[in-house]
Amino acid sequence: MxxxxxxxxxxxxxxxxxxxxxxxxxxxxxxxxxxxxxxxGSEAMATILLNPLDGNPFSTSTRGDNLTNMVTEAQLVSSEEVVNRVIASTGTDFTPDALVGSLTITVPTNTQLIRIAVATRRPEAAAELAQAFAVDFLAARRDRAVSQSEMQINRLREDITARQEERDAVQEQLSAAPAEQVISLTAQLNTINTQLVSLQSRVAQLRAGPFDPGQVVTPARVQAPxxxxxxxxxxxxxxxxxxxxxxxxxxxRRRPFGPLGAIRLPLLASLGPEDLATHDAEPVSGSLRGLALAALTADTRRPLTWLVATLDGEPPRTVDHLARAVAATGNATVVVDTSGACRDGAVDATLADLLADDAADIEISAPHTLIARGDLDGSEDRLLSPRMGALVQSLREQADIVLIAAGGEDSYAATAVGPLADRVILETADAAPRGAGRWAERALGAVVVRRI
Missing domain, CATH: 1.20.5 (Single alpha-helices involved in coiled-coils or other helix-helix interfaces)
Incomplete structure (x- = not known):
């Protein structure tokens, strides 16, 4: 073994x-x-260095975390304004959505750098687009700074015009003012002139900039895949x-209860095709002897009635072999086949005959006896009759083990004769099985029948 x-x-x-x-x-x-x-596919990358620039998230006047401002700047690389500039400057056939989808923008930690990567099928197109995004993004930053500067200059010009009008009015008053008002009007005029000088100086500063948005420190080039x-x-x-x-x-496949342990039953045996290929006249294989040993020692009471049911709904494949292995241990064994799948054993009568109203009692003499199904078609209801219970009781008085082959666990036969069994053996294929269900309390164990 x-x-x-x-x-x-x-x-x-x-x-x-x-x-x-x-x-x-x-x-x-x-x-x-x-x-x-x-x-x-090819990917090209360009790297730009940003300068703080008013009118942009990363600017000299911005309060807050510069890293956050750089991330905001990176998001603007794929803005509608920049994408439209790239399409106009390159004449690419890419749609705006396709261009944005080809972009990968990264900001190295604690730097003022932005890396712009573009992936396309053609390397030259990837390099052209990556360079265009870098250049056009910087141009957009400069335009925003210039636009903000112009807005501020326009507001300052309005203030200058107002101050000039105020100065002209004071000068007119001063020319006709009496002596006692000359000093105060002169002081007021000097204040207005000082304000005008300050406003004009601020306009000059705004016109001078700075307007440098940054520079491309690494021109676009195709990256190695x-x-x-x-x-x-x-x-x-x-x-x-x-x-x-x-x-x-x-x-x-080695786990009898599937990857999640769905059945939670003791494994009685795992049988392969080579174990089920033997017949009545051939020696019992080591795996079948192990199955008989596990089943007989799991419950040592005698006599015992075992119900063999399958989880896949197919007729049982192990009953003949289990009965031969049990009989070989010296335990008188009777197989009651309600499924029609059993062939081995001395046949004394059929189940259909024994369940007839005028049937005589059966006497068992061989160590391995088969009571075949017979012609039960149309009369399976007799499995629920008192005669069936009396038959099983009679067999228990003459044998040590009564094996009832009942097919699928939810079949009519299994449901009908299940209450007559002391223990239940569940047979399953090597696919992931379902749970033991209603048989869990009386289940003796599981037998796995491997396909290969």
């Missing part, structure tokens, strides 16, 4: 390794193909991902 189990584990691991290698190869091929067939975009890097990533996927599938 131990050697058979070791052989089974080795075959399982070998199959898992082969599957993982195949998936790794497929993943590598897919990654290489993705890298080679990926449309070629990142390593992860190379075909060989994608191929390597595909190899690793495929191998990990194969390993994950193997781990999930």
């Amino acid at each position: 131990a050697g058979s189990e070791r052989g089974h584990r080795w075959r399982s691991r070998r199959r898992a390794l082969v599957a993982a290698l195949v998936l790794a190869l497929l993943g590598g091929i897919a990654g290489a193909a993705a890298g080679l067939l990926r449309p070629a 990142p390593t992860w975009r190379e075909w060989w890097a994608l191929a390597a990533a595909g190899l690793v991902a495929g191998f990990l996927l194969g390993a994950l599938i193997h781990l999930l």
Whole structure:
């Protein structure tokens, strides 16, 4: 038995390794193909250094965190004004939305730098657009500063005009004023002249600027593509991902209760096609002997009635083999087949005959007896009759283990004969199963039937 189990584990691991290698190869091929067939793309980057400039977020008169102001400036690179300037200066066919989508703007920490990256399929177009964004953004900053300066100059001119009118009025009063008013009017005139000089000086300062928005410190140039975009890097990533996927599938297939432990039952056995390929005259495999051992020791009472139901709704696949393995331990075993899936064992009568009104009691003599389903079609309601309960009780008096094969857990037969069973064995395929449901309290354990 131990050697058979070791052989089974080795075959399982070998199959898992082969599957993982195949998936790794497929993943590598897919990654290489993705890298080679990926449309070629280029990214160009230009770097600009901003000067503080009035009329803009980053200015000499702005209060607050300069880093915040730089982030605001970076957001203005993709503003409608700048995008329209770029379209006009380059004549590009890109729509405004497409241009904004191709942009990547970054601000290095604690600097006055803004990096402008543009990604397009053609490298020369990427470089042209990145340079245009840098130049036109600086031009937009300068225009905002000039516009604000002009607004301030216009307001100052209005003040100058008002002061000049006031000065003319004072001069007119001074020319005809009596001697006692000359001193006060002269002082008032001097004050107005001083204000005019100050206003005119401020106008001169505003006209002089500064209006330098900054400069392009690194002209736009095409950047080398990142390593992860190379075909060989994608191929390597595909190899690793495929191998990990194969390993994950193997781990999930080994878990009898799915990735989230949905059933929470003891695992009685995990059987493969090689275990279920044996027949009545052949020796019982090590895995089947392990199943019989686990089932018989999980509940040592005798006699016992086991109901075998499947979680996938299919007829049970393990009843014949489990019955042979249990009978081989010296426990007299009777299989009552309500599903029509059982073939092994000495057949004394059919279930349809034994449930008839005039049926005689059955006597069991062989260590492994099969009561086949027979012609129960149209008369399954007899599974609910007192005769069915009496039959199971009679079999319990003559055998150690009574196995009832009932098909799907929600089938009519399983529901009808379920109350007659002491314990329930749930059979499931290697796909993620559902929960044990109503059988949880009487469930003896789960048997996983692997497809490969």
